[in-house]
Amino acid sequence: MDAPLDYAQDGAIVTLTLNAPDIRNAISGADMIDALVQACERMNADMSVRAAILTGAGSAFSSGGNVKKMADGGGLGGGLPAQTRRNYKLGIQRIPLAFDRLEVPIIAAVNGPAIGAGCDLACMCDMRIASHKAKFAESFVKLGIVPGDGGAWLLQRFVPGLSTFTPPGLVVLALVTSIGVGLAAGIGMFITAAGQHQARPFMLGFVVFLAMIGA
Secondary structure, eight states: OOOSEEEEEETTEEEEEEOOGGGTTOOOSHHHHHHHHHHHHHHHHOTTOOEEEEEESTTOSBOOSOHHHHHTTOSTTOSSHHHHHHHHHHTTTHHHHHHHHOOSOEEEEEOSEEETHHHHHHHHSSEEEEETTOEEEOGGGGGTOOOTTSHHHHHHHHSTTTTTTOOHHHHHHHHHSOEEHHHHHHTTSSSEEEOTTTHHHHHHHHHHHHHHHTO
16 A cells, blocks of 8 residues: 655655545544654654655545545544644644744645645645646535645635735635636735646756755
């Protein structure tokens, strides 16, 4: 069985690849959560690492939660409310805490849809570079749940004015509707969009620059 997260280092740069394309790189499983937390700890312990890239295998960046597993009664939300709280605290909420403790800059290379917790994962990174195939959605409301990984706080850090004076329609759009790179760029979700054959060279050049200056 393949590891849920591929950790590859080239010089001072680490590339983390979410490696579960069969479930569109869902991050709600314990194996993926553990792998992301351990990768952050590994980078902090390795003084040769200067910058990192996070991307997804296959056509998606990350679908967030494993909706099929949730529909079958599994996942983080099963049981009594107190158990649900414990599941989140000991589960997916460990990811934003690990990213907050990460001592090197990490860039999300959003190669495809970033949905729900996948969108939040991109927002946990210091910067985001999106391909033309990227889409973003905070789709928790459609499932009758709230972002249990800090998404409501993460999103407003990168969308100017979202927490204060953004029109309600845009807030609903940002929370529910899947939006493409054009609108996502317009509301400030990432620093640039790149074409299919330009995204990776642009991203690598940018990360190399960060590693050289010791950001």
